[in-house]
Amino acid sequence: MFEGFGQNKRRKINTESAAEAEHNKPWVEKYRPKKLDDVAAQDHVVNVLKKTLSSANLPHMLFYGPPGTGKTSTILALTKELFGPELMKTRVLELNASDERGISIVREKVKNFARLTVSKPSKHDLENYLCPPYKIIILDEADSMTADAQSALRRTMETYSTVTRFCLICNYVTRIIDPLASRCSKFRFKSLDSSNALQRLKYVAEEEGVKVKAGSLETILDISAGDLRRAITLLQSASKNIGYSGEDEVSKELVEELAAVVPESSIKQIVELVATRDFNKISEYIQEFTRNGWSAASVVSQLHDYYIKSSEYDTAFKNKVSIILFDTDSKLTNGTNEHIQLLNMLIKISQV
Ligand SMILES: Nc1ncnc2c1ncn2[C@@H]1O[C@H](COP(=O)(O)OP(=O)(O)OP(=O)(O)O)[C@@H](O)[C@H]1O
Ligand SMILES: [Mg+2]
Numbered sequence: 001m002f003e004g005f006g007q008n009k010r011r012k013i014n015t016e017s018a019a020e021a022e023h024n025k026p027w028v029e030k031y032r033p034k035k036l037d038d039v040a041a042q043d044h045v046v047n048v049l050k051k052t053l054s055s056a057n058l059p060h061m062l063f064y065g066p067p068g069t070g071k072t073s074t075i076l077a078l079t080k081e082l083f084g085p086e087l088m089k090t091r092v093l094e095l096n097a098s099d100e101r102g103i104s105i106v107r108e109k110v111k112n113f114a115r116l117t118v119s120k121p122s123k124h125d126l127e128n129y130l131c132p133p134y135k136i137i138i139l140d141e142a143d144s145m146t147a148d149a150q151s152a153l154r155r156t157m158e159t160y161s162t163v164t165r166f167c168l169i170c171n172y173v174t175r176i177i178d179p180l181a182s183r184c185s186k187f188r189f190k191s192l193d194s195s196n197a198l199q200r201l202k203y204v205a206e207e208e209g210v211k212v213k214a215g216s217l218e219t220i221l222d223i224s225a226g227d228l229r230r231a232i233t234l235l236q237s238a239s240k241n242i243g244y245s246g247e248d249e250v251s252k253e254l255v256e257e258l259a260a261v262v263p264e265s266s267i268k269q270i271v272e273l274v275a276t277r278d279f280n281k282i283s284e285y286i287q288e289f290t291r292n293g294w295s296a297a298s299v300v301s302q303l304h305d306y307y308i309k310s311s312e313y314d315t316a317f318k319n320k321v322s323i324i325l326f327d328t329d330s331k332l333t334n335g336t337n338e339h340i341q342l343l344n345m346l347i348k349i350s351q352v
Pocket of ligand 2: 072140
């Protein structure tokens, strides 16, 4: 009896934690596109892939582009559409940067998988999926593989191309050695434009029942600059922090606070101060500003955006200010004193 009680209890805990796990799943995973059609804003790539899908003849592929634009999601959706969830287990090998991928692994693991004959699909899979007669090896974050390991792939790719296709994924296409890149069809993923990204973000907010103030989703997208992963993550953390600011909606201020960007009002204040050319006032403000923990690097990039986008200034002014900002940015990267650099930068801009 005692044992039975223990088992029941255990079972209950298990089901609870499963539901909880689903609830606590990061939204980026929960809303990862499941089909090719769900992939937003990469129409060119999706169309070409769909065409190759209909002939079921896939080339080796190289996906490249900035973070959070759908590369990993696209290949996962593609393999699922090709093989279905069951057959995928034996037909797809996925290795990413967290796996050891030195030359020895390429020789062993990749080669062993590449040379395997293809497993037989079940009747159910054959009826529902294309089940082409090859396996797919996904090398995610391939730009972090050593050049030697990449070289070792060359022969493997050719020798086993009858039964295996490769998909290399990277952010920087120039870090893939030429002989590999030339063996692949290349697919460029673009930064998500704001209307597509907004649509996707709205969808997530609606599904999760998050209340958002007008304009806050746009702020999230501005901050994430085309990286949808960053945008969705920011929305999720904002939704968890709604209560703290005393409001019941995700507001622009909350988003800015969480993303550690300087509030727009402060940037405006800085610009106004600079226009007064009053050294003492600027110095005082900067002292208080750095004491509040704002980072100088974000002031530089936000001031850059502000001046460049504004129609109040002429091109000559923008040019000069840009040079000052670039200079400060490089000094900050080298690890100089933030306060002094910020002061120096604003004084210089005030003299333009
Ligand atoms: N084009 C897109 N359409 C729909 N959702 C997207 C798209 N791009 C990114 N996302 C969202 O962002 C998350 C991360 O996307 P994904 O892992 O595919 O990015 P990635 O391009 O592989 O980035 P990285 O280069 O950093 O690996 C996905 O789970 C999804 O929620
Ligand atoms: Mg990825």
